[in-house]
Amino acid sequence: MLDPANPELLTLPGGGRSTATRLVVLDHSIDELYGDRVRAYFDANSVPVEYLTLPGLEESKSIENVLKIVSRLNDVGTNRLSSPPIAIGGGVLTDVVGLAASLYRRGIPYVRVTTTLLAQVDVSVAAKTGINYEGYRNRLGTYSPPPRTLIDRMFLATVPRHQLRNGMGEILKMALIKDPRLFALLERHGADLIETRFQDPDGTLGAVASEVIGRAIAGMAEELEPNLWEKNLRRSVDYGHSFSPLVEMRALPELLHGEAVTLDCVFSAVLAVRRGLLDPADLDRIVAVTRRLTLRPSHPLFCDADLLREALADTVRHRDGQQNLPILTGIGRVCFLNDVGDAEIAAAAAVMETMLDTDPVSAAR
Ligand SMILES: NC(=O)c1ccc[n+]([C@@H]2O[C@H](COP(=O)([O-])OP(=O)(O)OC[C@H]3O[C@@H](n4cnc5c(N)ncnc54)[C@H](O)[C@@H]3O)[C@@H](O)[C@H]2O)c1
Ligand SMILES: [Zn+2]
Incomplete structure (x- = not known):
């Protein structure tokens, strides 16, 4: 983009150039x-x-x-x-x-x-x-x-590596709600992409990096386009964003947005397994991929049932009185729940406690 011979940065939205400052x-x-x-x-x-x-x-x-x-x-x-x-x-x-x-x-x-x-x-x-x-x-x-x-x-x-992990949290979310191929790419290449900062050191990773970014963008655009003004509050792109907003604020500055989103992705998958909606083997794959991306699958605040209940209550207000909770029914598929109760939040929080890692970076190695 910064090659002076490339006109893209100058080009006006409708085409052509400006002579004004x-x-x-x-x-x-x-x-x-x-x-x-x-x-x-x-x-x-x-x-x-x-x-x-x-x-x-x-x-x-x-x-x-x-x-x-x-x-x-x-x-x-x-x-x-x-x-x-x-x-x-x-x-x-x-x-x-x-x-x-x-x-x-x-x-x-x-x-x-x-x-x-x-x-x-x-x-x-x-x-x-x-x-x-x-x-x-x-x-x-x-x-x-x-x-x-x-x-x-x-x-x-x-871009610093922790900021790349932050972005990876959102890519993981897109993969989980609608793109099994993107999920497989993350399983296979996610760690290398962070290591090489999405560049192309060996002549092959660049194509993977472009595909990963391209699929995440295309998936997001497809979800947003029919609902740009968010009149419909049943949004699958809200996956990972139901419990995380309050946790993220409470954890500041420890957790970046994408890290909190990842934790919510895992927690919501635990809820899904406990309901019999998601195969436990899929949960294992999700947890494994978070560790490979050096993202934590669990955190003490995601073991705190009271905080998680409060977080959901706040999200219900944001969703105009409904839970509209996106939940996985497989990798790449979601449904919505409106009846998640306190007891199941507490049970899922207890499962999160069993996944507390000491250090995600060393656990991933
Ligand atoms: N408009 C929306 O719908 C929307 C969606 C998601 C997030 N957001 C907002 O985006 C913000 C987070 O954005 P972000 O994650 O990009 O964080 P950021 O803008 O804070 O950037 C993170 C850090 O990276 C630095 N940086 C930027 N580009 C760099 C580069 N190429 N090399 C090295 N350092 C670089 C920045 O100076 C900053 O220190 C939040 O405020 C969030 O609310 C908005
Ligand atoms: Zn987000």
């Missing part, structure tokens, strides 16, 4: 690692550009940064349609730029370039923007899909 907003890590190449790219193409760099930290998802971006759009003289700002970074950066663009003049287009694994497989398909407010995550936001999103696996070469 573009605002390019960079994640601070991207500026540090790729800033010279980004600047060389626009210089070589003689495109007038102004830069703004923001930290890729959850605290950056603030109304102050939205207003800072809006001020820069004013300074730059951004046109209504023909000079959309370009956001290059992880999900934090693209969420905050997306919100600013969706408010500016009641909404202008923007170009989203995702640079972490989580952002590439999850954020890049999403229609949502958002910032945190008064201690609540994504409390303010909009549904405003950008007309153009670009993904380049090259950026993953510098």
Whole structure:
């Protein structure tokens, strides 16, 4: 993407180029690692550009940064349609730029370039923007899909391994709800993909990396497309997101989002086995793959039945009064439950206790 001969980064959503100045907003890590190449790219193409760099930290998802971006759009003289700002970074950066663009003049287009694994497989398909407010995550936001999103696996070469594991949690979720082939790829190559940071050291892994990312994105797009505005709250993509939100908040900063999602994937699979919906052999495969991805299958907070009951109660409010709990009936298949009771949550939590690992990284070896 940063090869000056490649026009993609400049190309406007409808095609063609802008002669007006573009605002390019960079994640601070991207500026540090790729800033010279980004600047060389626009210089070589003689495109007038102004830069703004923001930290890729959850605290950056603030109304102050939205207003800072809006001020820069004013300074730059951004046109209504023909000079959309370009956001290059992880999900934090693209969420905050997306919100600013969706408010500016009641909404202008923007170009989203995702640079972490989580952002590439999850954020890049999403229609949502958002910032945190008064201690609540994504409390303010909009549904405003950008007309153009670009993904380049090259950026993953510098993403820290724990951030890659974070993205792997979301890929695992996609595999579990609808893609047995993706699950098999994770079983076979997941550990190597993390080790090589989705690059292509031997001339074969690059194709696997592209297939894994491509399948995760295609699966997500297929699920979101008919329900972009989330009017239907029975969403299989919510698998792994029923108990994890509260646990993730309680565990901060220990658990990244994708790690909490993975724990929820395992816990929900335990519930499914206890109901006789899922073959215990499938649960064994799921637990084995989490360990291979150096993701923990269990955690003390997922053994705490009271916390898990509270987590589900909060999710029920988020799902407008229904559990709508996605549950596996096989690897690649889900159904929905609305009658999960306290006793079965406690029983599943007790099973999670038997899976507590000491150190997932060494257990995986
Ligand atoms: N809009 C949506 O629907 C949606 C969906 C999922 C997640 N999100 C949001 O995404 C955010 C999480 O995104 P994330 O996981 O990308 O985290 P992030 O944006 O915080 O990035 C993680 C870290 O990686 C750094 N980084 C980014 N690209 C890099 C690169 N190529 N090399 C080295 N370091 C790099 C960042 O500076 C940061 O320190 C959350 O705020 C979440 O709410 C939004
Ligand atoms: Zn998620």
